[in-house]
Amino acid sequence: MTAFSFSAACFPGYGEKHVHADIARGMDVLDAAFLIAQETPGGVQALAHRMGVSPNTLQHKLNPNNVSHHLSLKEAVALQTVSGLPYVLYAMSAALDHVCLRSRPDVAEGDAWEAFRFLQQSMGELTAAAADALRGDGAVSANAHRRVEHQANELIAGVSALVNAVAARSPKREA
Structure with a gap:
């Protein structure tokens, strides 16, 4: 069975006040990653602990002015997963002239x-x-x-x- 998913926009659920897409739209991906650390309670220390990485190394990787340490794609996904803030995803999609939508279950269950x-x-x-x-x-x-x-x-x-x-x-x- 071949299936695919098409995403066209980033809309919060009715009544929710998520602004992830608005915050990250047009933002540089490195700035988006840095913003995640700023908005996460406990900052880099908490994120590093949940990601299982060194806080010092993560701090260097999230510093937009640091040219020697770089956040890998897997680390960017982990950063967004543990923080619940998909800012890098939205910044990337905007940079590529795409938009994204939170995945939703198939309410029809294939029928x-x-x-x-x-x-x-x-x-x-x-x-x-x-x-x-x-x-x-x-x-x-x-x-x-x-x-x-x-x-x-x-x-x-x-x-x-x-x-x-x-x-x-x-x-x-x-x-």
């Missing part, structure tokens, strides 16, 4: 009809959220904005689930 239904339901809910937000000439509230973002996220997850369900039913090509 093609359920995936199709979920997609249609999600489209309706996004349309309703956008219509409510745009009603009138006034400013859109932060809550209405988060609702639209959340419903867009649900729609993107629905598209991915539908494509995966259809792919699972496609005959496999012989190599």
Whole structure:
């Protein structure tokens, strides 16, 4: 079975106030890694302990002005995993003209009809959220904005689930 995932945006869940993408968008990846250390309670010491590395070495690797020590890709992933702050990921995606989306479970669990239904339901809910937000000439509230973002996220997850369900039913090509 061949499956793939498509990510199109970084939206927090409805009502959440995650700003990871906004903080890291357009930021240099080294600055993003440095920011993780600044925003993590306990700083470099805590991160190094959770990563199982030397605090002094990690401090050098996170210093944007240091040219002798470099954060490896695996260390960048570990740094983001233990901190819960995916700033490097967002900075990298922005630098490559991409956007990212937190992975979501397939609510259709591979059922093609359920995936199709979920997609249609999600489209309706996004349309309703956008219509409510745009009603009138006034400013859109932060809550209405988060609702639209959340419903867009649900729609993107629905598209991915539908494509995966259809792919699972496609005959496999012989190599």
